[in-house]
Amino acid sequence: MNKNKEQLLNKRYKAEKRFRLYGQGAIFMAFLFLIIFIFKIFSTGYSAFQKTWLIVPVTFDAELMMLEQNPSKQDLKDADYYDIALKSMADLDPNANEDQENELKRMVSYFFEREIKRELLNDPSLIGKTKDVYLTASDDLDQVFKGNYPRDLPEDQRRVTDYQLKIFDQLVELGKVESKFNLSFFTYPDSREAELAGIASSFMGSIFSILVCLMIAFPVAVLAAIYLEEFAPKNRFTDFIEVNINNLAAVPSIVFGLLGLGILLAVFQLPRSTPLVGGITLSLMTLPTIIIACRASLKAVPPSIREAALAMGASKMQTTMHHTVPLSMPGTLSGTIIGLAQALGETAPLILIGMVAFVNTIPGSPLDPAASLPVQIYIWAESAERGFVEKVSACIMVLLGFLIIMNLFAQIIRHKFEKKWS
């Protein structure tokens, strides 16, 4: 009998040990996946924050630029920079034939003309002089310099010719190739050319969408939640509403996208591809999340607080506004931020309402066409150019950073302001 008992006890201890092991194993697996995921993104993405520049001597020849004597500022702006830009590239190899000159031109981005122009506008005294100018390297050379490009492929399978590689190597040897922090990744809008593509338009698009979403979803959701929780009579009808709010939270996001397409664009004729429409669509999605969070935190306020206020002669409205709602705010706000973070990462509904369009301007208001960060990831991931591979990961890093900051903020609000009920 006694021995039997001991065996049983041992068995129980062993079962607990096994269970702990399973749990630790599960956590280890989860961590492993996370680390692999983050490592993969960082290792492909970090190089996008560097940009390769070719340092090319440019002669600001007044004649080639069709400039008169003593040009005004406007003259400088209207001048023709294409010829001197072409010439400075061609001058990299004095023996180049016409085809090779063309190849030389394609070693830099098509912004080279603009970059040279900017140089002169900054310093008009350069006319007639020669200066080393930083020109953005083409995305393929950028990748070559970062070591991401397979140089050993046969030439006809490469987008970089042997001739370009030869000149590039010469420039590298002369120290005329430099890698600098890629500011344009943050300040440029999207572009078909990987070396010029940036996240400015999609970043602003995301910000505007989230703001529109917040401004619509937050007040509506909080009012709905307060009414349902504090004022509405408990009957079949409100039960029905409650069930439907919970269902709404489970609706796939693409359905909201169809709704946006069918109603906002087709019926109300709102402008396509704009953060306004995107934000409204996302707010439909965020609404149930915030309502549920707000109701849960209203429920968490102990009834004794309501009774205390009511017994003091506060009206229902005063009880709600002076006590219940302020006490529920930390929970509501962190729920709102988490809802917004979800909306920020949403792609499908935005694709349907046209925020997937190629936008090469930075939106200045929610009424300008824009993309959003996750959609930008989708657009770039679809692009064939090698230069976009690192951009995809870099954009994911920005989006993740954004999300982590938002979630951190939600946590801080929750921990700092939530009251403890003893």
Add this chain to the structure above:
Amino acid sequence: MKKNGVKMIKINSKNVDVYYGKKQALFNINLDIEENQVTALIGPSGCGKSTFLRCLNRMNDVIDICRVKGQIIINDFDINDKSCDVVRLREKIGMVFQKPNPFPKTIYENISYGPTIHGMAQSKNEMDEIVETSLKKAALWEEVKDRLHEPGTGLSGGQQQRLCIARAISVKPEVILMDEPCSALDPIATAQIEELIDELKKDHTIIIVTHSMAQAARVSQNTGFFHLGELIEHGSTDKIFKNPENKKTQDYITGRFG
């Protein structure tokens, strides 16, 4: 209190029935509460004494399924009448709950809340005065005067309950309802509250629900005994405890059931 030998009746309840949904919780209660006296309501759990107490400031309104019938007359006015404004009523009839429930705000804000919403103070000075007198009346002033702007939830249980009493008297109610105010407190804090109750009855009419027969005997002048939703017996505390008329009352106070 007697004026010219006549008992002054503060609250007069006539044929009060209370229903929770279909279930009847109180049956035909007729109970008069004397002014400036302590009335204790005793009885076993679930007998309806708290329900009756909550009828007196219409706190049962909060419960959706609860219906109250009958008349409860305070100052010649039926509080169950449609024309009765609950906000005004609750200003006149304060309440202290079983578990201390200070607002999660500062001690000062806890006291000043009632006077603020009822517009009782014109200036900061006046408010300071109300806070001070309320806390002094609740015998809490000496303990908290240096930390008025610290959270009320940081006080001990007994202090919190006295804070709740101070909050209740801050609006100068005529009646204070106490729903087992000492059940969450230790004997020392209980003794302090009981002393306080005795002090408060000078200015207020007090009705206290309690599970402790000893407490009822100590603090009250009148006692009502409830059982299964009925008021079995009521009268002066002396009489109820020493010479009850009803057998059930006798059984209960001698500890034979309940």
